[in-house]
Amino acid sequence: MPDRDCPESRNAVLEAFADTLIPGEKRYPQDRAVAGVSEGGGAVASGAIEVLETPEGGMAPALGDLARLLGEHAVRFRAEQGLPRDDSEPFVGLGYDERLALVGELLAPEHPEHAMWAGLAMFSFMAFDTGAHMHTADAMAAGHPGLAILGFAPPGEDGLWRFPAYSYGRQLADIHPDTDPTGSPV
Structure with a gap:
């Protein structure tokens, strides 16, 4: 089996x-x-590995162990499903549908390792939904795939984000009287 480290x-x-x-x-x-x-x-092009490796997330020290455990689960899954062995990389070698079935099993609330796999999943979604490993302006300038697919609005020419159409399609509250023209409280 490959070296997960x-x-x-x-x-x-x-x-x-x-x-x-x-x-x-x-x-x-x-x-x-x-x-x-x-x-x-998808998540990979959006920086999933970079987000997982950020010190702020706290996942980096566990990534080798998570990859090893995922490989062990893939070996078990292959045996249970009657799939051929893949000594090069058991999880990576699974077809997409098989990966989906195994990940669904690991993310099931009743799975004893659920919290660990949910944490790994959360970082994948963060990479796609927010580009959490980059400043938003840099992610937008680089054409971050997740933000582009989600239709995240680019900043104005001055680099600031303003949402004149309101994200809910209507104004939810009156502007505070002490707010300056940039949207900041005075």
């Missing part, structure tokens, strides 16, 4: 997990981690 192997497993949740298109023809079941960028 090797960053390339570890990253491939974690990328395959993230791609199962928010799929994207393959980065190159032989890409095994990204299944390629969707067009455009």
Whole structure:
């Protein structure tokens, strides 16, 4: 079985997990981690590994162990399903539908490791939904796939975000009388 402490192997497993949740298109023809079941960028292209490795998230020290456990679950899943062995990378080698079934099992509320896998999933969603590893202006300038797909509005020419149409389609409250023209309280 591959060495999960090797960053390339570890990253491939974690990328395959993230791609199962928010799929994207393959980065190159032989890409095994990204299944390629969707067009455009998914969690991997949105920076899932970068978000997982941020010191603020606290997940970085556990990533090798999580990749190893995911591989162990994939070996068990393959045996239960009668799938052929994949000694190169058990989880990465699963087809998308099999990955989805296994990840669904791990994320089930009754699974004893649910909290651990839910944490890993949360970071994948954060990468896609927010580009949490980057300043939002930088993510927008770089064409962050998640923010683009979600239709996140770009900042104005001055680099500030204003939402004149209101995100709920209507004004929810009156502007406080002490608010200056930039939207800041005086």
